[in-house]
Amino acid sequence: MNDTLSDKLSTDDPPMFKYWRxxxxxxxGRGMHMDCNSLISDIYDASTSDQDWSSLGQRLFxxxxxxxxxxxxxxxxxxYTNVFQTSSPDEDSYSSYYLHIDPVRSATSHMKPAASxxxxxxxxxxxxxxxxxxxxxxxxxFARPNGRENMLIGLVGDxxxxxxxxxxxxxAFGSRERTALEQLMPHVxxxxxxxxxxxxxxxxxxxxYAAFEALPGSAVVVDGDCNVLFANTAATKTLSHKxxxxxxxxxxxxxxxxxxxxxxxxxxxxxxxxxxxxxGSGGAVRIExxxxxxxxxxxxxxxxxxxxxxxxxxxVGTPALVLINDISQPRSAPPxxxxxxxxxxxxxxxxxxxxxxxxxxxIVARDREVSLDTVRxxxxxxLRKTDAANLRDFERIxxxxxxxxx
Numbered sequence: 001m002n003d004t005l006s007d008k009l010s011t012d013d014p015p016m017f018k019y020w021r022x023x024x025x026x027x028x029g030r031g032m033h034m035d036c037n038s039l040i041s042d043i044y045d046a047s048t049s050d051q052d053w054s055s056l057g058q059r060l061f062x063x064x065x066x067x068x069x070x071x072x073x074x075x076x077x078x079x080y081t082n083v084f085q086t087s088s089p090d091e092d093s094y095s096s097y098y099l100h101i102d103p104v105r106s107a108t109s110h111m112k113p114a115a116s117x118x119x120x121x122x123x124x125x126x127x128x129x130x131x132x133x134x135x136x137x138x139x140x141x142f143a144r145p146n147g148r149e150n151m152l153i154g155l156v157g158d159x160x161x162x163x164x165x166x167x168x169x170x171x172a173f174g175s176r177e178r179t180a181l182e183q184l185m186p187h188v189x190x191x192x193x194x195x196x197x198x199x200x201x202x203x204x205x206x207x208x209y210a211a212f213e214a215l216p217g218s219a220v221v222v223d224g225d226c227n228v229l230f231a232n233t234a235a236t237k238t239l240s241h242k243x244x245x246x247x248x249x250x251x252x253x254x255x256x257x258x259x260x261x262x263x264x265x266x267x268x269x270x271x272x273x274x275x276x277x278x279x280g281s282g283g284a285v286r287i288e289x290x291x292x293x294x295x296x297x298x299x300x301x302x303x304x305x306x307x308x309x310x311x312x313x314x315x316v317g318t319p320a321l322v323l324i325n326d327i328s329q330p331r332s333a334p335p336x337x338x339x340x341x342x343x344x345x346x347x348x349x350x351x352x353x354x355x356x357x358x359x360x361x362x363i364v365a366r367d368r369e370v371s372l373d374t375v376r377x378x379x380x381x382x383l384r385k386t387d388a389a390n391l392r393d394f395e396r397i398x399x400x401x402x403x404x405x406x
Contacts, residue, residue, distance in 0.1 A: 057084030224277030
C-alpha cells in the first residue's frame with residue numbers, strides 16, 4: 001500500500017481499513033527511522049572526509065522523494081558551492097545570476113532559529129508571499145522550469161545563513177518529510193561545525209609547517225627525551241652530513257627518530273631539552289668540531305626553547321624547539337637589506353655588506369673604484385645610521401641579520 005492510497009482512508013473507514021492504515025503508518029515510520037539513522041552517519045562521514053557530499057545528496061533526494069536539492073556553504077577557497085550538485089547546468093546559472101535575485105534565500109537570510117530550540121523547517125509559502133513569488137522572474141525563469149515548484153527548507157542557523165533544501169515538482173512536501181528533516185538538522189549543524197574545526201586545524205598545521213620551514217638553519221621539534229616529532233627540510237639535509245656532530249638517527253627500540261649529539265656537549269643539550277619540555281626556559285650551547293672542508297674548525301650554535309602551549313597538539317607534553325645554525329662562516333645580508341632597514345643609499349648598503357665579509361676600507365675602495373676618503377665617509381655614515389658603536393658592533397648587527405635573512 002503506498003502513501004497515496006493510505007492518505008485516502010478516512011476515519012470513517014471500516015475496521016479492516018483502519019487496521020491496514022495503522023499498520024502501514026507504523027511500517028513506514030520504522031523504515032524512515034532506520035533510514036534517518038543511516039543518513040545521520042553519512043552526514044558525519046561527509047563532514048569529516050569532505051568526499052561523499054554528492055552521494056549523500058542522492059540518498060537524501062531519494063529519502064525525501066525530491067528531484068534535486070541544495071546544500072551550499074563556504075569551501076576552503078571562500079566560495080559558496082552546492083555540494084549536492086556541483087556540476088549541474090541549473091546550478092551554474094543559479095550561481096552566476098539567480099542567486100542574487102532569489103527571494104527564498106533572501107527571506108531565509110533574515111530568519112532566526114526558533115527560540116524554543118526546535119528546528120526551523122519551512123516550505124516556500126510560509127516565508128514569501130505566494131502570489132508575488134510565482135510572478136517573480138526567479139520563479140518564472142528558473143524555479144518552475146527546473147522542477148522547484150515545491151521546496152522543503154531547513155535552516156542551519158549559522159552566521160552564513162546556511163540552508164539545506166529539497167525540491168520536487170507537482171506534489172507538496174508533507175508533515176512526514178518535515179518531521180524527518182527536523183530530526184536531521186541538528187546533525188547537519190554539528191557536521192558543519194566539525195568540518196569547520198577540521199579545516200581550521202588543517203590550516204593551522206599547514207601554517208605551522210610553513211613557519212618551521214622558514215626558520216633560519218635547521219629546526220627540529222623534539223619531546224623531553226629528544227625523540228624527533230618534526231624536522232624541517234634544512235635539518236633533514238644538514239644533519240645527514242657525516243662531519244656534523246649532530247644527527248637524526250633511527251631509534252632501534254621504537255623505530256622512531258632521535259636527535260643525537262656525538263660530542264661531550266650531548267649530555268648538556270639533553271639536559272636543556274628535558275628542562276624545556278618540563279617548564280624550563282631552554283638554553284644555548286656552542287659546539288666546536290673538526291670540519292673536513294678547508295681543515296677549518298667548525299662551530300654550531302644550538303638554541304633550545306619550549307614551544308607555546310597552544311601549539312601543543314602532539315600529546316607528548318611540551319615539545320621543545322631545537323634550532324641549529326652553522327656559525328663557522330658568518331653570512332652577510334645583501335646590500336638592499338641594509339638600505340631598506342637603516343635608510344642607507346645603494347652605495348652605503350654595498351659598503352656595509354662588503355665590510356661584513358672581512359674586507360678593509362682600502363680593499364673596499366679599490367674594488368668599488370672610489371677614493372679611500374669616500375669609503376671612510378660612507379663607513380662613518382653606516383655606523384651612525386645603524387647605531388653601531390664601532391665596526392665590531394656593526395659586525396654583530398650584520399651577523400644577526402645574515403642569520404635571519406638566509
